[in-house]
Amino acid sequence: MTGATQTPRERYRQQVREEVKEKAWQQIAGSGASALSLNAIAKQMGMSGPALYRYFANRDELITELIRDAYRSLADAFLAAAAAAAGGGGADRPGLAGLAQVLRRWALEDPHRYFLLYGTPVPGYHAPQDVTGITSELMSVLLDACAATGPAPARGAKSAAVEGHLADHREWAGSHPDAPPPALRLALAFWSRLHGVLSLELAGHFTGMGLDPALLFEAEVEALSAG
């Protein structure tokens, strides 16, 4: 699975890197990403601060790694759902509703991880572009599900314009040059609408209003297929 054979030192290095990231996530879960501190992580691991510079060039590199891992984790969750649907006796592909549940569970599992990807941008930090490969894996699964539901074509003028626009800019969709525009539009709606409910839920806006987040989420999922 791992490419070349690892020397013991390499193995050890990787273990420590993993432990650093693990502690980093704990810290983010407690105080958010902007409070991430290398010194605090080192202390928690029983090491001195400068020791971490053997493993990460600086704070930004660690954050980049965390972001990459987070995207990887979400993509894996989507791919696993696709694999399970293909393997199981049911349909060939996971339905939109299934992917929606995967997304919501993944987000609830660690809200700060979700916010690291989709929340307020970390000030002074800009993510590298090498995550686009991972996000298009994710979009591919989503697009398959969208195409499978046979979405209705656009009904309004703006929706039609969006379909044309998406057909012209489909780089984000990865290796799907064949996806029909209505499927592209549905995928985008999935992403943006579910992000809407989810982030309001995770930020606590619904509970502050006495509303049930799960129900609101499910209704948005239902509405996706309806139009």
Next chain:
Amino acid sequence: MTGATQTPRERYRQQVREEVKEKAWQQIAGSGASALSLNAIAKQMGMSGPALYRYFANRDELITELIRDAYRSLADAFLAAAAAAAGGGGADRPGLAGLAQVLRRWALEDPHRYFLLYGTPVPGYHAPQDVTGITSELMSVLLDACAATGPAPARGAKSAAVEGHLADHREWAGSHPDAPPPALRLALAFWSRLHGVLSLELAGHFTGMGLDPALLFEAEVEALSAG
């Protein structure tokens, strides 16, 4: 307009408070809310750090004030739109599309202000509940517009369940005990879906994909009325 007559000292106090908040917004616009620093604000005003403690008990109180002002500003924008629609020769109330544009312009005017309200929660900080009064002013305008469009009743099972749920928990809607459930549902969809597109736009996810945010936003607005 202002209740009691102000002594010169009171007037001066309020001016300084305003200037502090102004610099605070500039700082937030530059580095985000979690980097807000009283000392830095003081320095920018040509004062020493401790001087600010004459005006704000501590950092959290300043943030609370900023959040309150931000809600106030958004509510005022909505109320102004309502007043303009009532005064103008047109319809009695601003349409949903009009309010949507107000929301988007308000957000683009200062993205960090938007994120302070609707983005990743500030770690270790919890907003007080005295903003609910302001938010229900906002919701009232929105509900009027929703009721005026005569929204269709729910079509799916989940949507119907949401309408029932919202009818049972309508405290957030302020002084609108009479709003029909479909209007409540439409208002919630307005809020959550537009928050979805808007926050993705403001976080730069669309430009990273080569997509046109304004078009996507308008399509979501169009879809609101369609069902």
Next chain:
DNA sequence: TGTACATCAGTGAACGCGCGTTCACTGATGTAC
């Protein structure tokens, strides 16, 4: 199997910085007679 050397993990001290907040104090502004 044993020795000489290179590699590398981790330490401790240091640099320069900024933070929120408290406290005793100065000096200007307003108030009361």
Next chain:
DNA sequence: TGTACATCAGTGAACGCGCGTTCACTGATGTAC
């Protein structure tokens, strides 16, 4: 109008803390002959 007093804005020093990061160094682990 003038004087005595109270109020209050702002200062500077200090406390204790944490941050990212560099650097010279020690000591353990691996490698080559």
